[in-house]
Amino acid sequence: MPIPDEPTPDQHDDSDMAELAGRLFDMARGGHTASLVEYVRAGVPVNLTTGTGDTLVMLAAYHGHAATVAALVGLGAEVDRPNDKNQTPLAGAVFKGHDDVVETLAAAGADPDAGTPTARDAASMFGREDYAARWR
Template structure:
């Protein structure tokens, strides 16, 4: 579980129980779209906090359709192109789930439609989302 200032797992071992519990709450907040997550990041939680599957809090917020949280994390410097351990990006996840507002926020935040595997462009083509293809070409 990534918990140091860089968002990476510390080289010297596992996080403390308290830190692991806090990180777990952050991932739950990301899935739930809890806007208080933004305040935690402003207070020092790494904006690219990553779980054991390589999912960042941005990825989880995007996949679960929380555009407001996604936009807030982008404003705070979240890496919009950071893939998880399966090489999936937040944009591809949002396209797959048809979260229009999240797709728009990620594109506006500079997400690369050709990053990851499958790419967001591939997902849009696979699901016949011509509207997304037009947006991804901008």
């Protein structure tokens, strides 16, 4: 019976990187701010994206972690960077009704008219006049 080929060092590196990226995305979803900050300061790109274009900020915003969003923005994360569906972190936070995240992103200069649907459109769709009023 033939012995399977051993993975090459590059295959190990790719596997390790994919595993690390998965952990980082989970940290963003879970609001593990301190750990994410350490990784970004150690060289992980602050705008790292999933296979569908979700950034760490998008994941943190969608899951309601304002402190994580603020920390990532403070490290240079793009607040208006859309995912592959052209959705932005601000629109995601509006959709989910995460008031503190909406406030954090707005304070960081997020554009309510970026993406599709825009945060402004999402506010209108979900009857969030309080959000819509801030962008008049």
